[in-house]
Amino acid sequence: MSQSLVTALASQALEGIVEVAESRGELVVRVLPVALVEVCTTLRDDPAFAFDFLMDVTAVDYPGREPRFEVVYHLYSLKLNHRVRLKVGASEASPHVPSVTPVWRGANWLERETYDMYGIQFDGHPDLRRIYLYEEFEGHPLRKDYPKEKRQPLVTRADVEPAQQRRQRERDSERYGRWQ
Amino acid sequence: MSLLNTMPEFMVTTKVDEMLNWTRKSSLWYMLFGLACCAIEMMQTGGPRSDLDRFGAVPRATPRQSDLMIVAGTLTLKMALRTKVLYEQMPDPKYVISMGSCSNCGGLFQLAYSVCDGVDKVIPVDVYVPGCPPRPEALTEGLLKLQEKMMQEKWLVRSTGESRPALA
Numbered sequence: 001m002s003q004s005l006v007t008a009l010a011s012q013a014l015e016g017i018v019e020v021a022e023s024r025g026e027l028v029v030r031v032l033p034v035a036l037v038e039v040c041t042t043l044r045d046d047p048a049f050a051f052d053f054l055m056d057v058t059a060v061d062y063p064g065r066e067p068r069f070e071v072v073y074h075l076y077s078l079k080l081n082h083r084v085r086l087k088v089g090a091s092e093a094s095p096h097v098p099s100v101t102p103v104w105r106g107a108n109w110l111e112r113e114t115y116d117m118y119g120i121q122f123d124g125h126p127d128l129r130r131i132y133l134y135e136e137f138e139g140h141p142l143r144k145d146y147p148k149e150k151r152q153p154l155v156t157r158a159d160v161e162p163a164q165q166r167r168q169r170e171r172d173s174e175r176y177g178r179w180q
Numbered sequence: 181m182s183l184l185n186t187m188p189e190f191m192v193t194t195k196v197d198e199m200l201n202w203t204r205k206s207s208l209w210y211m212l213f214g215l216a217c218c219a220i221e222m223m224q225t226g227g228p229r230s231d232l233d234r235f236g237a238v239p240r241a242t243p244r245q246s247d248l249m250i251v252a253g254t255l256t257l258k259m260a261l262r263t264k265v266l267y268e269q270m271p272d273p274k275y276v277i278s279m280g281s282c283s284n285c286g287g288l289f290q291l292a293y294s295v296c297d298g299v300d301k302v303i304p305v306d307v308y309v310p311g312c313p314p315r316p317e318a319l320t321e322g323l324l325k326l327q328e329k330m331m332q333e334k335w336l337v338r339s340t341g342e343s344r345p346a347l348a
Contacts, residue, residue: 141293
């Protein structure tokens with residue numbers, strides 16, 4: 001763990017940081033959801049951190065714990081060669097977390113993946129759709145309570161036609177392909 | 181017999197059905213439809229060592245030019261409808277070889293949340309090739325079986341109701 005990173009983090013006194021811990025030689029920072037975008041912006045822009053690369057966004061499901069979900073962000077600084085892991089809680093009743101796409105554009109697909117597999121809602125995401133599975137899929141398969149032997153219905157052409165028409169409308173709209 | 185004896189030696193007699201089937205089975209163009217690791221074995225089968233080309237089977241990159249679809253690999257539920265669309269785009273008469281455990285029945289991934297348990301849930305299959313993945317020899321055998329099946333088809337006398345004769 002980079003000691004300069006810890007001191008920089010301490011000197012900044014960022015709002016919304018709940019806990020700073022070390023896990024297997026890496027820094028783990030627990031953040032409140034409301035402060036996530038602000039913390040991420042500081043981590044990206046402050047020259048002491050310079051986290052210019054969001055490596056991964058994923059989530060962990062802890063059944064029985066409150067909050068049940070933990071959204072995990074892996075950050076890396078290409079400039080300073082250090083890493084940090086951010087963790088944000090999301091409750092089962094309303095699994096909402098602010099989107100970090102305004103901070104790192106690469107978060108777009110990563111957040112879509114996390115939404116697809118865990119059903120985490122990223123508020124402010126420009127296009128929060130399933131990315132791996134199809135729209136008719138029921139449930140979120142990486143949740144611990146997803147039934148292991150659940151069979152999904154085979155999609156017929158009649159099922160996809162409304163979705164195809166909607167996608168066509170999206171493509172025809174002026175917003176298509178534009179960012180924010 | 182007397183008529184045959186009067187023919188010159190370079191002439192051969194056959195049935196029209198057999199000749200049609202012989203020409204069809206000898207230019208069986210298959211669509212490239214590799215979905216998973218079976219595709220690697222399919223490439224080997226089409227490659228120089230196993231050489232599927234010697235049976236007249238050459239790969240095509242579009243369903244419009246294909247007679248045969250070799251479904252090689254795990255069929256996901258998301259891909260199932262697309263497979264059906266591609267099958268419908270192929271001109272008749274068309275055939276399907278299901279290659280490997282995954283496309284036969286879902287295989288190792290049968291109970292996975294995203295996998296369709298068998299391509300025969302979506303399109304009709306003529307020959308199932310078992311294996312995980314099948315060796316090139318097995319796929320070649322599957323193609324030969326399909327050719328046998330094609331040779332039994334009747335084109336001049338169409339039987340009502342029955343579509344394709346079952347493999348003996």
